[in-house]
Amino acid sequence: MGGADATQAVRSGAAGAEAGQGAQATKRVGVVGASGILGGELLRLLLGDPGLEIEYVSAQSKAGRPATELNPHLKDAGLGDFEAFDAASAAKRCDVVFVATPPETAGRAVPELLDAGAELVIDLSPAYRLRDPERHREWYPDVERDQELAEQAVYGLPELNRAALADARVIAMPGCFATAILLAALPLREIDGITYDAIAVDGKSGSTGSGARLRESGAHTWRANVVAPYAPRGHRHVPEVRQALGEHGVASNGSPPRLGMSTYGVDLVRGLSVGLYSFFEGELDERTLRRAYHRTYRDEHFVRVQVGRGSALPLPDPKAVVGSNFCDVAAFVDQSVGRFVLIAAIDNLVKGGSGQALQACNVALGFPERQGLEALPVFPV
Amino acid sequence: MGGADATQAVRSGAAGAEAGQGAQATKRVGVVGASGILGGELLRLLLGDPGLEIEYVSAQSKAGRPATELNPHLKDAGLGDFEAFDAASAAKRCDVVFVATPPETAGRAVPELLDAGAELVIDLSPAYRLRDPERHREWYPDVERDQELAEQAVYGLPELNRAALADARVIAMPGCFATAILLAALPLREIDGITYDAIAVDGKSGSTGSGARLRESGAHTWRANVVAPYAPRGHRHVPEVRQALGEHGVASNGSPPRLGMSTYGVDLVRGLSVGLYSFFEGELDERTLRRAYHRTYRDEHFVRVQVGRGSALPLPDPKAVVGSNFCDVAAFVDQSVGRFVLIAAIDNLVKGGSGQALQACNVALGFPERQGLEALPVFPV
């Protein structure tokens, strides 16, 4: 495909940037499953990334069709036609391969790519997220995968697993909701003096959270102006959150809290918000809670702690992060009943998907972590 | 004002209906504070109500201006100009007076109307909802009111207080969120064998929930495409919910649950959804829980229990109740962690406001409860 050439053309304006990066050479990357929504977003980000060069773009069901067919915004950006998936070709031509297919496909594609010699595979699907094979079977009964790889895969939340990413061969990117929940909950590690045994999570998502598959419930006529409950008993991102909370020591009195989650579709295309609610025993003031957030995220560029003052949109809102890799978080205490409230908002396609995959890729390659991810939010949209 | 005459003209098509009601005479009603959003909605409903006749429409700040100025949809419906508020005139001309002003005004207007001889005053504001004077001062410090009336006022949720409404002189209509939460929670009275000590509530509201006052955060540019947290530590409808749950015996092990609530603005004009989440000890299966809902609402026309099957919008969603007085509810059990999930959706201006006020009025007057409220939801919008 013409991806490489075209990309060079597109990047002529950024040529200086590349030259200016000093000794760091650009890496060649491939995107498998590029006709989906996360795939399209990845192409957008890669076309603007001075450190990565698009070399390979495949989409099994659209092979031979122009990559702009589902990505009208990328018109004239230099993309060619989708290729059919070929593990050997991808592995040979690319330094890094991103897999943005459904998990049923990714479960097989990841080992095929590694067997064909790929050095680094970054899987955006849930195929390799759950280490425990029973848990995996419970939540993804139709997803066959290589269990050994699942145990090696690094869970790609850089704020949590930065060190481990450096040596990764397979990175299993977190789900969009899981990213927001984990970044909201992580500072709880620093809170002492209270006990809480359960956290209720309420998640709200835009329509891109459901992927590109056609469904009646996804038609504009049905999907606009809704607050549509789905997965009320529990969303499939719950087990990966439990796994990560357990591994990273978010616990009250030594045991991880019960975690339950219910989700809603709201009238957004892009964006996601989570609220975490927990009733506690003991004493906790809001200032103490917030300090834990500031401490945890002091050096994290992509996590912004909101304090609810000085702006017309003073709290985490997906509207204020559109197109960017930021995760906005805030924390409150409702003293009347002993309840803490944690809120996080992200762009589900960037920090909740393709942007975070680039961030993890940068860490794994030893690139500056923010490279290709400097875009400020487009606001208001 | 020309309301009465005009209304007659408007109702010529419904004249047969009135005649057909048998002996029941129509009652004359007034709307105080008719320039607000709830006031406009009340006018719409009253214009279509065969049992009630609009006799008096006031709006202090818009006196002398046409009532359609803020109600373009009511063009040519026969409304005249807004009057200035005059308690004596309203009391004399009307059988029932609805007060749809801000609570600061309603606190004084309600006793003035009664003193002037009004037989029934229905207050849509929060001025008379909280019986306990301390609680009232805590949440509404700027709202002066007549404490004695506050103790007599009937909380106007017909599904809860039908009997008491028959003798009411003052009806304090519930808040929009409170209506949805209480209808979601009420069947818990019938659940045995579990203990739960807290309920977390997550509320999502359209922009009409914030009234008509101009604010930057309410401008379309800022308010569209949001999931905007507000009142994260607790919404002011919480104390009235606690009061009603306590009075009506929703309790676990004899004590009312802790209740915490956080709310969000979503990109809806009209509509509201609440999720209630509670972790329990003991055994509860979903079928048992649902039976409690079906039993509680078997004879309630306006509460529809959803079971999540057989439709593209199978669960409570404000989209499926637009313009109607329905409250849709559903209940689930997440067995993985012992959590129950209760969801309710209403049109905040109808069942959460003006429609429920008509329903309470019908009960108080001995009219058929559904009179004027038969409209099916307009769908899809």
Place this chain on the structure above:
Amino acid sequence: MGGADATQAVRSGAAGAEAGQGAQATKRVGVVGASGILGGELLRLLLGDPGLEIEYVSAQSKAGRPATELNPHLKDAGLGDFEAFDAASAAKRCDVVFVATPPETAGRAVPELLDAGAELVIDLSPAYRLRDPERHREWYPDVERDQELAEQAVYGLPELNRAALADARVIAMPGCFATAILLAALPLREIDGITYDAIAVDGKSGSTGSGARLRESGAHTWRANVVAPYAPRGHRHVPEVRQALGEHGVASNGSPPRLGMSTYGVDLVRGLSVGLYSFFEGELDERTLRRAYHRTYRDEHFVRVQVGRGSALPLPDPKAVVGSNFCDVAAFVDQSVGRFVLIAAIDNLVKGGSGQALQACNVALGFPERQGLEALPVFPV
């Protein structure tokens, strides 16, 4: 099916209304193609209509499935399951049959129903709109129909064809855009002293204008936040507008104007707006133009002439007619270049579809024209 019984239950509150209509008996109606969006809207309106009784509801592809499956808002309204289409049964059980199928089906269903003895068939599809067989073949090449019936069919715009409707056996309901354009243009008949040889029409439509068929371009992810041109060279409602303008004498200097139309999808579910722009020679002041509108629509309940004053939504806007059968129109003169501007807005599913079908039905049956159509717009939505 249980429609009749159920409907009786639903209508118990309206029983007085029926009794009050004097001698007028209710008529039994059927809806063929009730699983589409216009079909669902027709069911909603019929359930609230005191003069018509639902007796038959069919949907070929959904036969045996509950009618609420695609109509969640009608839950508990007493509808049973969809039947398979059977012309004999429909004709026998119903006084009036509405056909809300795609035109390919309607082309055949209409004569079948008449052959089976139906007295009145009201076709919401475009199958019988264009009298001229060549024009029909040009715009609807796949729609076979009975040409003789096409010549008998009455074009069902009551404001244009009231007299002819009284004797109709087949009523061909206008397209949604055609309704708005014709009501905007009709008063031009009364304008003298200018010549104009062309009218450019710009149409904007919500997503329900495209029907219920699943398409990528109709997915919320793609369809939200658009101004999406479609049919830029000419919309298929153009020929029926030309036919009606010609037959009803809208002409400049004796010859009908050239008419060109381009259409856009906008981010609305329900609603439609048209702008008609024409450059003229001669003298025309706005007051004269508006007088023509007031004269034309003085006695038309469903057409409201807007003059752009005294309201926050002072001009025709689909937002101000949601759920109602109103068509709002306004007319302006741009003196700087000799241009007149006509604007009309409707709810495409009511005045642009199912509501107007009821209106035409009422006229044909000799019922009060507004019966079942008294609902005021739900505003704001």
Place this chain on the structure above:
Amino acid sequence: MGGADATQAVRSGAAGAEAGQGAQATKRVGVVGASGILGGELLRLLLGDPGLEIEYVSAQSKAGRPATELNPHLKDAGLGDFEAFDAASAAKRCDVVFVATPPETAGRAVPELLDAGAELVIDLSPAYRLRDPERHREWYPDVERDQELAEQAVYGLPELNRAALADARVIAMPGCFATAILLAALPLREIDGITYDAIAVDGKSGSTGSGARLRESGAHTWRANVVAPYAPRGHRHVPEVRQALGEHGVASNGSPPRLGMSTYGVDLVRGLSVGLYSFFEGELDERTLRRAYHRTYRDEHFVRVQVGRGSALPLPDPKAVVGSNFCDVAAFVDQSVGRFVLIAAIDNLVKGGSGQALQACNVALGFPERQGLEALPVFPV
């Protein structure tokens, strides 16, 4: 203010880019009127621009308040507080000053800045767009300005006036609608063999097109779900379009066409679309028309000619250009009546405002025209 320092911090990731630009030094810029919507967008773009350094940010009514107060998306981006406007300080500290105030303020601020020694002032308001003083008084009666400067000012549409921009001291940036209309109409210069005497323009705009001033009609409750006509008799961007068409030779048979425009608010925050409709005499096929577009824009990076194939959003739609400086255009011929249709879509805040101002600035400074404007559209939003 801390803008400069902060910006350096923010730009550390782009340092290589700056270094890589060869000898080109960055220029220091100021933004006057930075609390408005165009001002905020300008700050966003400047923060990502490797060639320009923010040195001065003023907002008279918000002086002393943090610049992020109205720009929540720019949190932590290194902006300080707004300064009060001071022409001398701005002129001294900056190489280029952007004026993004209302025109009443800009009319005076532009000459003050030049008098104080500013080398280049770029005015985003309409104060200096209309050269003819009578035309200016007619459309902007409240805007006092320096008429001499108005005659020197270069109309800042780079695709039209690239050469003149090189020597500009004052650049008057086009209105958002004017930009789209002119880019749609410009290729008509290359069309022979037809005559057309008038063009009707229909414009659709998101809510950011109306600026940040609070108004009832701009509240979400009122502004969502509309197709709201405004300025039906003619929009104030019409005279600048006429001026530019006249100066640049878009004419039929030697005389410029009559141009009339009507505009609508649609439910978009960001984005704008225009349709131009004209009936012609003579022969024109679509292929010929499109060739003129391809020829005109072959070398224009920011204008993309759409041909309506191969994508789910195949025609110019504001959705496909969000956050980018692209203008998408398409042209059609409706042979049935001899009508051509030109459609253009832009992001009103970027190509219709702040982005185009940067583009013009780049041309004036001799910088690469695309510098700081490489961002691809964020899609889908």
